[in-house]
Amino acid sequence: MDHNLEKRLDGRISRVRGRMKKDGIEAFLVRKNENKYYLSLFRSTSFELVITEDRNYLVTDFRYTEAASALEPLYQVVRVDASYTLHDFLREKGFQVLGLEYKESSVDFYNRLTEAVPDTEVRAFDGVVEDIRVIKDEAEQADLRMAEHIGDQAFSYILTQIRPGISEKEIALKLELKMRELGASGLSFDTICVSGVRSSLPHGGPSEKLIEKGDLVTMDFGCVYNGYCSDMTRTVGVGTLDSRQKEIYELVLKAQMAACDYIRAGVSAADADRAARSIIEEAGYGAYFGHGLGHGTGLEIHEAPTANPSSKEILRSGMMVTVEPGIYLPGEFGVRIEDLSIVADDGIINITESEKQLIIV
Ligand SMILES: [Mn+2]
Known part of the structure; x- marks a missing residue:
């Protein structure tokens, strides 16, 4: 397999192994689709990954074994069928402690697994x-930028x-079609478009x-590029707006820009929220955010x-974070402005390029 790709994946797997070692997990059966992809x-509809201290196994059936062989030697491909199943493979390996993402496993999956490997201790290994995924490497950032760029272009188009x-x-529908094009x-996610x-x-x-x-008109939308999800929101006016609509828009914009200015590596996510929220609260609209x-x-x-x-996290360089305050006045109207950003040491890299000053079409 491609050397750079192997290095990249091996780095990710090594970090998982570090946590396995610390938690006393001998083998990790990865369940969550995004984690398997990472x-x-x-990509296939039917495969399992099993990570151990010194080997990785990709368990799949006839339909995917040829494609999976591209991952050798990083992964050893294990072919399963009706007569040799994942359960047979796990029983044969005789792991002492198997880590499992409980939150990604149905009760049925768990019951069948523990019945199949009675001598293995199955333990929760969630999150x-x-x-590890929370910090995005350069290739991931490039995919996210591309996804957001597509959203920006679709926004320019929809204004027309x-x-x-x-x-x-x-x-x-037009936004969605444009992003696909x-x-x-x-x-x-399902595109949000609400008006009046x-x-x-x-x-x-x-x-x-x-x-x-x-x-x-508030539009909140995003697309997937190379597996990575973008997200942005813009609220635009149609024809003429009254002074109250304009005032609320400017308030949300002020709060949004304050949070953008505030965020950098080392600040807490709760304080980032506060940077925007305090402005909206001081203006008397806290209850509407x-x-x-x-x-x-x-x-x-x-x-x-x-x-x-109530966030407990500290923002770190390489994290992605949306900045999307809003004010929603029931029975009247609402405004939300959302940019997608990469946290950096000295601020954010705002990867949303669309205009956020009030646009009236
Ligand atoms: Mn969002």
Whole structure:
């Protein structure tokens, strides 16, 4: 296999092994899809990874063994079928202690596993790969930048499409189609597009509602590029806005920019949240900012770190974090502005390039 790729994966696996050793785990059966991908860059609907102190096994069936052989010698490919299963393989190896991601395993999977390997102690081994995934290497950052760049281009395009009479659903569909045309493999999450009185719904899905003059339109969307998820939100005005809409927009923008200015490696995620929240609270709208400042993205759209008032994490260089304060006034309207950033020693690298000063189309 490619030397650089092998080195990259081997580095990740070594870190997992460090944690296994510390926790007394002899073998680790990786269950979470994103974690399996992170440790192997292998994609298939049916395979298992087993990491041990000195060997890695990729367990799969006939359909994927040829593709999996590209990962040799980093992984030894174990072919399973009806007469030789994962359970048979694990029993044959006779591991003393097997680590398992309990949070990623169904009760049925766990029951069948423990019945199949009665002499093996199965132990919870959760969050280990996620802890390692939190710091993005250069290749991951490049994929995230590309994903966000596609979102930026789709936003520029959608500005030419938003006008009175188009529906929220049509806007969402056009955004999604554009992102696919630009090279996205899929969506990070279901696109949010809410307008007018519906814009006070922080996570409202797009409806048949038609855009009207005087609406604020909030679009929260992201795409997947090379497995990595982007995320951005912009709220734009249609036609003319009243002074209250403008005032709330400027307040959210001020809070958003304050958090962007504040964040750097070494600050706590809770303080990052506070940097934005204090501005909204001082203006009297604290009760209308009911969610956290942001979250990490990566192979999953929501991953560590989480930035909210009760976060315990300290932000570190190479983490991703969204900066997305909002104000939602029930029965009136809402505003959210979200950028995606990479935490660095001296600040953030904001990888969202779209304009965030108020745009009126
Ligand atoms: Mn987000």
